[in-house]
Amino acid sequence: MSGHRLDHILVFACLAIATAAYGQEAGRVRRGGVAQRPNLSEAVDLIVRRTNEFRKEDGRRDVKVDAKLADTARYFADYMARTDEYGHSADGSRAGDRAKKHGYQYCVIAENIAYEYNSAGFGTAELAKKFFEGWKNSPEHRKNILDPDVTGTGVAIARSEKSAYYYAVQIFGRPEADRIKFRITNQLGVPTPYEIEGRSYTLAPSYTRVHELCRPSELTLLPPSDKTENQKASVQKVSPKNGDQYNVIAEMTGEVRIVKDQ
Numbered sequence: 001m002s003g004h005r006l007d008h009i010l011v012f013a014c015l016a017i018a019t020a021a022y023g024q025e026a027g028r029v030r031r032g033g034v035a036q037r038p039n040l041s042e043a044v045d046l047i048v049r050r051t052n053e054f055r056k057e058d059g060r061r062d063v064k065v066d067a068k069l070a071d072t073a074r075y076f077a078d079y080m081a082r083t084d085e086y087g088h089s090a091d092g093s094r095a096g097d098r099a100k101k102h103g104y105q106y107c108v109i110a111e112n113i114a115y116e117y118n119s120a121g122f123g124t125a126e127l128a129k130k131f132f133e134g135w136k137n138s139p140e141h142r143k144n145i146l147d148p149d150v151t152g153t154g155v156a157i158a159r160s161e162k163s164a165y166y167y168a169v170q171i172f173g174r175p176e177a178d179r180i181k182f183r184i185t186n187q188l189g190v191p192t193p194y195e196i197e198g199r200s201y202t203l204a205p206s207y208t209r210v211h212e213l214c215r216p217s218e219l220t221l222l223p224p225s226d227k228t229e230n231q232k233a234s235v236q237k238v239s240p241k242n243g244d245q246y247n248v249i250a251e252m253t254g255e256v257r258i259v260k261d262q
Contacts, residue, residue, distance in 0.1 A: 035118075035119065035120055035121030035164070036120065036121030036122055036123055037121060038121070038122045038123055038124040038126070038127045038128075038166075039124045040157045040158070040159070042124045042128075043124050043125075043127050043128040043131075043157055044128075044155045044156060044157055046124070046125060046128035046129075046132075047128050047131060047132050047155050047168075047170065048065060048153065048155055050128070050129075050132045051063065051132070051145055051153065051155075051170070054136060054145060054146070055145065055146060058146050060146055060148055061148075061151075063150055063151060063152055063153040063172060064151065064152055064153070065152070065153060065154065065155075066104070066152030066153065066154055066173065067154075068099070068102050068103045068104040068154070069099065069102075069104055069152050069153060069154030069171050069172075069173050070154035070155070070156065071102045071103075071154070072095075072098050072099045072101075072102040072104060072154055072169075072171055073154040073155055073156035073169040073170065073171045074154075074156040074158075074169075075098065075102065075156075076090075076091065076098055076113075076156070076169045077156040077157055077158040077167050077168060077169045078156070078158045079091050080113075080115070080158065080160075080167040080169075081158035081159055081160040081161075081165070081166075081167045082158075082160070084160050084162055084163050084165065086113075086115060086167070087113075088111060088113060095109050095110075095111035095171060096109045099171070099173060104173060104175065105175060105176040105177075106173050106174065106175060106176060107174045107175060107176050107178060107179050107214035107215075108147070108149055108150055108172075108173060108174035108214050108215065109171065109172070109173050110144040110147055110150060110171070110172040110173075111144070111169065111170070111171045111172075112135050112141045112144050112145070112168075112169070112170040112171075113167070113168065113169050113170075114131050114134055114135065114167075114168045115165050115166060115167050115168070116130050116131065116165070116166045116168070117163070117164060117165045117166070119164075121164075122166070127157070127166060131157070131168045131170075135170065144170075144172055145170075145172075147172060149174055149214075149215045149216065150172040150173055150174050151173070151174050151175070151178065152172065152173045152174070152175065153170065153171065153172050153173070154169075154170075154171045154173075155168070155169065155170045155171075156168070156169050157169075174214065174215075178242075179212050179213065179214060179242070180212065180213040180214075180215075180216060180240060180241065180242045181210065181211070181212045181213075181242055181243065182210070182211055182240040182241070182242065182243065182244040182245065182246065183208055183209070183210050183211075183244070183245045183246065184203060184208065184209055184211070184219070184245075184246040184247075184248070184258075185203075185206075185207070185208040185245070185246070185247045185248070186203040186204065186205055186206065186207055186208075186248045187206070187247050187248055187249045187250075188205060188224065188248055188249070188250055188256065189205050190205060190224045191203065191204055191205065191224065191225075192205075192221070192222075192224050192248045192256075193222040193223075193224065193225070194219060194220060194221045194222055194258075195219070195220045195222065196211065196213075196217055196218070196219045196220070197213065197215075197217045203248070211240070213240070216239065216240075217239075217240075218237050218238070218239055219237065219238050219239075219240055219246070219258075220235060220236070220237050221235065221236040221237070221238075221248065221256075221258045222235060223235070223256070224256065234256075236257065236258050238258055238260070244260055244261075245260065245261040246258050246259065246260050246261075247259055247260075247261065
């Protein structure tokens, strides 16, 4: 008997959510009738290692094991194993709620879950491979694994004593402390339009606006619609970093520019 199901969850900034998880069962019986029992701690380490190897292949930075995310994953895997209830809200809460409950203040949270069952049991490497390959081969799970903006991870596997199902949780995060905060000031005498994260803004003359981003994003300065006759403007792009201060100015030549304070 076999089955397949996929779910993931992703939370960031304004708590936009998507979901993905999978489960698989197999019915072969091991000779002698004694099921194998994997080393779950070693299986977790293998999943973390394979995750970073896969991220490196795709040009991504490693994610580091975060103790609070690991506690979050362990709690939820244990809960599903204890109750045999499966799903991202099996305990009545969401990934972001669980992370906060375990002390992780996040900007971005992404979660993969899965279950595996085989009456013959699993070897350690076999179980780790099944979980990781299942996530890797699912577009939504893979998107979480390769998220370029997450920096930490936590992984846990737990076995149900009642059903012998193995439940896995893989959670990724970017902490609140890594939020990108920057300022933009309009030093022109006319309103200045710009875009960031797909949203449009207009900044009044002599005003300053503070932006806070959970993910790096380009700021696009657009030409003012009512610029003076001697002002020349074109579309310009900058990539704000935390602490940056930008000013929209008019050069002596009349060229409108966005410049960063040094």
